[in-house]
Amino acid sequence: MHAAVLTEPGLSPAYTTHPDPVPAAEGTLVRVTAAPIVPLDLLCATGTSYFGRPAVPYVPGVQGVGVVERSGRFAEGTRVWFATAAGMAPGNGSLAELCAVPDPDVVPLPVGVEDHDMAALGLSAVAAWMALTWRAGLQPGEHVLVLGGGGAVGQSAVGAARLLGAGRVVAACRSAAAQERARAAGADAVVPLTGNVDELAARLAEATGGRLDVVVDPVFGVPATAAVRALSEQGRLVNLGGSAGDAAEFSSALVRSRSIAVLGYTNNALTQAQRNEAIRTVGEHAAAGRLSVAHRVRPLAEAADAWAGEAAGGTGARVVLAP
Numbered sequence: 022m023h024a025a026v027l028t029e030p031g032l033s034p035a036y037t038t039h040p041d042p043v044p045a046a047e048g049t050l051v052r053v054t055a056a057p058i059v060p061l062d063l064l065c066a067t068g069t070s071y072f073g074r075p076a077v078p079y080v081p082g083v084q085g086v087g088v089v090e091r092s093g094r095f096a097e098g099t100r101v102w103f104a105t106a107a108g109m110a111p112g113n114g115s116l117a118e119l120c121a122v123p124d125p126d127v128v129p130l131p132v133g134v135e136d137h138d139m140a141a142l143g144l145s146a147v148a149a150w151m152a153l154t155w156r157a158g159l160q161p162g163e164h165v166l167v168l169g170g171g172g173a174v175g176q177s178a179v180g181a182a183r184l185l186g187a188g189r190v191v192a193a194c195r196s197a198a199a200q201e202r203a204r205a206a207g208a209d210a211v212v213p214l215t216g217n218v219d220e221l222a223a224r225l226a227e228a229t230g231g232r233l234d235v236v237v238d239p240v241f242g243v244p245a246t247a248a249v250r251a252l253s254e255q256g257r258l259v260n261l262g263g264s265a266g267d268a269a270e271f272s273s274a275l276v277r278s279r280s281i282a283v284l285g286y287t288n289n290a291l292t293q294a295q296r297n298e299a300i301r302t303v304g305e306h307a308a309a310g311r312l313s314v315a316h317r318v319r320p321l322a323e324a325a326d327a328w329a330g331e332a333a334g335g336t337g338a339r340v341v342l343a344p
């Protein structure tokens with residue numbers, strides 16, 4: 022088969038030929054139709070992540086969408102979303118024509134969702150959905166702030182907050198293009214992520230209408246410091262990532278006086294059942310046109326160039342590779 026193959030951590034994978042994967046006894050062979058390049062793929066491939074240096078050569082790609090080619094559990098031709106441990110454990114991932122996947126990591130898709138739309142949402146949308154529901158316990162009518170609202174997690178969180186009945190949804194983003202993506206995802210207001218922490222906290226408090234119950238935070242750093250200052254009594258900040266900084270500063274007086282909760286979130290803490298249920302929910306909303314992430318489809322043959330572009334910061338839209 023053809024695949025994107027990484028031979029040296031820190032470099033881009035090359036589009037080349039690779040032996041066809043052979044599924045294990047309780048495994049499914051999937052013909053891949055769409056697979057995104059996500060921050061976790063890039064992180065694992067650096068060899069410096071907390072998963073350790075990956076064994077090479079390997080095919081990156083922690084998730085994808087495709088059609089069942091051979092399986093003891095799913096009918097041939099079933100359209101599925103799937104997860105892999107590529108880069109986190111030995112084995113190959115989704116940036117290939119074929120992928121062998123353990124049966125519990127395969128989820129049949131609802132009718133009506135496009136492969137590339139589902140690939141762009143994938144685990145980013147799972148994280149957004151579960152951060153809002155399972156971790157933050159969002160209640161209808163509550164006000165939500167999404168930091169990094171123009172990213173894949175951010176757009177998913179804006180859309181999910183709407184679907185879950187939030188009373189007001191505010192996004193905060195850096196570039197004008199990111200602000201536009203957050204608006205398109207359904208934000209009531211979009212705040213530029215600029216200025217010092219005092220200015221940003223004041224802007225967030227104003228945009229959220231003086232009430233802020235839940236913050237979805239894939240960036241941490243100064244934006245999280247400002248967001249915590251804007252949180253209301255019993256407010257919750259759920260942190261998913263640290264692209265703006267690995268540290269944020271919260272005053273003890275503020276956190277305890279308002280009974281604020283700062284919560285961590287990782288998809289890796291979900292059970293397979295939780296993750297698969299979230300994928301089904303996301304798929305149904307996507308099929309109905311209620312949830313989407315801006316993306317750009319590129320041929321798998323352009324994997325090396327697409328990967329290098331993402332590693333250099335990307336264009337903002339999720340890149341989805343199509344074999």
Ligand SMILES: NC(=O)c1ccc[n+]([C@@H]2O[C@H](COP(=O)([O-])OP(=O)(O)OC[C@H]3O[C@@H](n4cnc5c(N)ncnc54)[C@H](OP(=O)(O)O)[C@@H]3O)[C@@H](O)[C@H]2O)c1
Nearest residue numbers: 060148169171172173174194195199239262264265287288
């Ligand atoms: N915990 C989990 O389970 C989980 C799951 C999925 C993703 N994540 C993490 O969540 C983060 C976002 O993932 P994604 O898929 O949404 O990635 P993405 O689509 O590439 O978006 C990256 C986001 O990070 C923002 N950003 C990058 N550098 C920044 C900085 N210096 N200051 C402020 N914002 C910055 C971008 O803001 P602009 O759009 O304004 O440029 C954008 O919103 C990543 O760190 C990823 O590893 C965690």
